[in-house]
Amino acid sequence: MRSVVLKNPRISALSSYRCCGDFSSVRRPFSSSSPSTPIDTLNTNLRPFPEYTPKKLSITDAELVHNLTTALKQRRPHSLDRTLIPFADRLRSDHLVWALFQLRSHPAIALSFVRWFRGKTRFVVPAEAQAIAAHLSLVSGRVGAARQLLRQGIASYRNFIEQVIYTYRHWSSDPEVFDILFRAMVEFRRLEEAHSLFFHLTTFGVVISVDSCNAYLSHLPVDAALNVFVEFPLSGVRWNTNSYNIVICGLCRAGKLVEACEFLLKMNSEGTVLPDVITYSTIIHGYCRSGELQRAYDLFQEMRSRGLKPNEFTFNSIMALQCKKGMAVEAERLLLVMENEGVVPDSAVYTTLISGYSNIGSLSAVHRLVDEMKDKGLVPDAGTYTTLISSLCRCGRIIDADLLFQEMLRKGLSADQVTYTVLIDGYAKDGRMQEAFRLHEEMLQAGLMPNIVTYTALSDGLCKQGELEAANELLHEICQKGLQLNVCTYNSLINGLCKSGNIEQAMKTLEEMEAAGLNPDAYTYTTLMDAYCKIGELTRAHGLLREMLDKCIQPSIVTFNVLMNGFCAAGKLEDGQKLLEWMLGKNIMPNAATYNSLLKNYSMEKNMKVVTEIYRGMHSRGILPDESTYNILITGHCKARNMKEACYFHKEMIGKGFRMSATSYNALIEGLYRKKRFMEAKQLFQEMQDVGHVANKNIYNLFIDLNYNEGNIERTLELCDEAIEKCLIGS
């Protein structure tokens, strides 16, 4: 037994072809590099590669092959076809292997003969010949060709791996052939076969390189990866930092952050394979994704203390979490920190920030950052464009969004699933469902698969148009296609039902979603609470709040805003103020919407003194007014004839890139008119039409009077026509 192993020709093959391949990638386990291991005892586990015994040929066949290969060797520039014409009639597929034998020292000729053979429809290249061609390619330094042949072999023959092993002893120089083979299996996602191949090879003493094992590891579901991580080293694989990173990344993606940290701990304590920037960045990102800013910061410090410098990835993860929490300003502060440390922000970092500011409605900051990134020589990529398109959609500027989409395509960037989804969502939110579905078609034609997010956007759009039947149908359809509805999808549907006055059905849908194994979240409860608030059933809303708290679901700021709205709409403004104070006491930061409810209702009561008081409180807490805040303030002050304040806020909101609502235009125009500031009023009247708002009847009357008094009969009549067309018809 022992002697067989020692005589194994593979060993002589390894040494005689050493020049042809890189052996560092594949090594035999228990080799002489670990002298404490007695080779002979371990070798009893190994078996030799099979001996090669090709089928015998008849004398005439042997002669044919001999003449053919001789002709090939002597071939002058003319084509293979011409050389082979005299043999073509008698040639059979099983001659190929023998021809390769004869052409062993002429790999170039041998390989082109295989290619020629494959090109002829009446021949089939046997798996054995394919395997030999791969060995020959590798031995002669043609790594690319070897890879191609092996991939083709795996894809075309059922018994290909056996053939590679069977022909290895006689033809190969290099165990790297197995490494390439293994990788190809992984690339074809034939992971179970790759697994068996790995262990099959160990019986011959071949161990796949750690790089290829990493490629394999990275394609496994995390549980399987963990098994392999324990299993492979028993066969001689020595994992490196990348291997740990792959497993840690898998754990983080599965939300198993504690286990990811255990791996990090293990690396640090064992000290043989040390964590690198990627290891830390991966775990930091994991914590950021689950919203645990403090843990992320701690790891950030820890990596520094171990001499690892955070890079743009590390910073970006933290900034992304801040932006998600509406802390774009803080995120931008971190941008300065990273720049001070010499870390150069890239377009991903800027995209994060742009998205963060877009989330809090700061369009001017969005513009500023786009300019800033361009100044730094960063080119907006598809991700940046997608963010910008989304940001335009979010403030209702779907036309501009579409223009930007066109621009991005003109610049040669390609739209992906996300870009299309953003635009589809934009059109859906704008109520233009035909356009939304047209884009859905377009994305299919571009070969992009819409995902559940795309369909949620579409379904939500249908719901918002009151087409609940259609939404239901759409969702059923996609379920049948095998897409899984997620919590967002259900929440959107529940919202649609609530908004169409069908709270009962909405509650049933809540049960359905729980039955489907999806847990309702703060969105779900907030939606339902809102519905009860809107019909004045504050008690039932409160009951739902209890229920969500019992389930340990954290209410969000929107939950409180819904309650605030409920109080205000029910005329309980004092209760609303109390809620605000309670929130402040509990350190729950209100946002613009929280204040907007109070501001709106006090302003409707023409109590501008309290409005101003509340606005000051908002300002002093650093809460930036949003577009609605300005519209409320402007309308309120106009109605109270405080034109100075109204104009002040108007100017400020324009400066921030916000747009006035039709109501604000009407109020402001009327206010200015009453103060006889006709020029300004006229200008705004024109502007409001330019941006597509329709003035109310009252405004038309004012301008009709004005023009009439100015003797401008033509314009007067024009306005009368317009007023009739826009304000009377259909009202």
Added chain:
DNA sequence: CTAGGGTTAG
């Protein structure tokens, strides 16, 4: 082959 940004719901 390992790390970051852009998308859906209140």
